[in-house]
Amino acid sequence: MSTFRELDPFTMLSPVPAVMVSCCDTAELAKPNIITIAWVGTVNSDPPMVSISVQKRRYSYDMIVNSGEFVVNLVGAKQCMAMDYCGVKSGRDCDKWADCHLTPVPAKGMARTPAIAECPGYLACKVRHTIELGSHVMFIGEAVGCGVQETLFDEDGSMHLERAELVTKAHGVYQKATDVLGFFGYSVARPDVLKRRMATYKRKK
Numbered sequence: 001m002s003t004f005r006e007l008d009p010f011t012m013l014s015p016v017p018a019v020m021v022s023c024c025d026t027a028e029l030a031k032p033n034i035i036t037i038a039w040v041g042t043v044n045s046d047p048p049m050v051s052i053s054v055q056k057r058r059y060s061y062d063m064i065v066n067s068g069e070f071v072v073n074l075v076g077a078k079q080c081m082a083m084d085y086c087g088v089k090s091g092r093d094c095d096k097w098a099d100c101h102l103t104p105v106p107a108k109g110m111a112r113t114p115a116i117a118e119c120p121g122y123l124a125c126k127v128r129h130t131i132e133l134g135s136h137v138m139f140i141g142e143a144v145g146c147g148v149q150e151t152l153f154d155e156d157g158s159m160h161l162e163r164a165e166l167v168t169k170a171h172g173v174y175q176k177a178t179d180v181l182g183f184f185g186y187s188v189a190r191p192d193v194l195k196r197r198m199a200t201y202k203r204k205k
């Protein structure tokens, strides 16, 4: 006997990352903009590719079409308010960089589009495919550059993105992903490996 309540299908997948995507038009004096995107996902491993789905009416839309590039900036708990602001205000009416005290810095492989210096990490993407889906247009970008904050690495070179308190969106609310429950393959890891690896996730954030 099923205990599910039947609903009309909707965008239920949850939680999803909420990211700040930076973009810039091609004109000489064009100013970069930031748009918050939750319809974002990894869609290929080699080469690394991500998709973002953007409505045509967004100010950022033409910038991405014209430049053929965008930067996906990961959002940590400290940037959560800025992420929300960049998702409710349009760059047509304000300078989101100034309003949110965010700093544009060069992103590897991008002609003009900057990364956001305050974010835990970024993926700089060149648009490889554009797909009209209905309400949104999906841009599939190949990551040609990537940056992660130095503070998220241990002395042995291991990267700890889980310390960035990355923000997710679960329908109307934002949450931070902090508690580590396991790691890739932990269900079959040797007990000594399990103990050693899990200890590294308990260190200070």
Ligand SMILES: Cc1cc2nc3c(=O)[nH]c(=O)nc-3n(C[C@H](O)[C@H](O)[C@H](O)COP(=O)(O)O)c2cc1C
Pocket: 018, 033, 034, 035, 036, 037, 038, 039, 040, 053, 054, 055, 057, 058, 059, 060, 061, 083, 084, 086, 087, 088, 089, 090, 091, 092, 136, 169
């Ligand atoms: C959490 C959150 C997620 C959002 N996700 C998307 C998205 O995936 N695609 C989209 O087109 N708009 C999305 N939006 C709306 C845009 O970010 C919003 O319309 C923004 O003001 C557009 O900025 P712009 O006009 O400067 O481009 C989202 C907004 C929020 C707050």
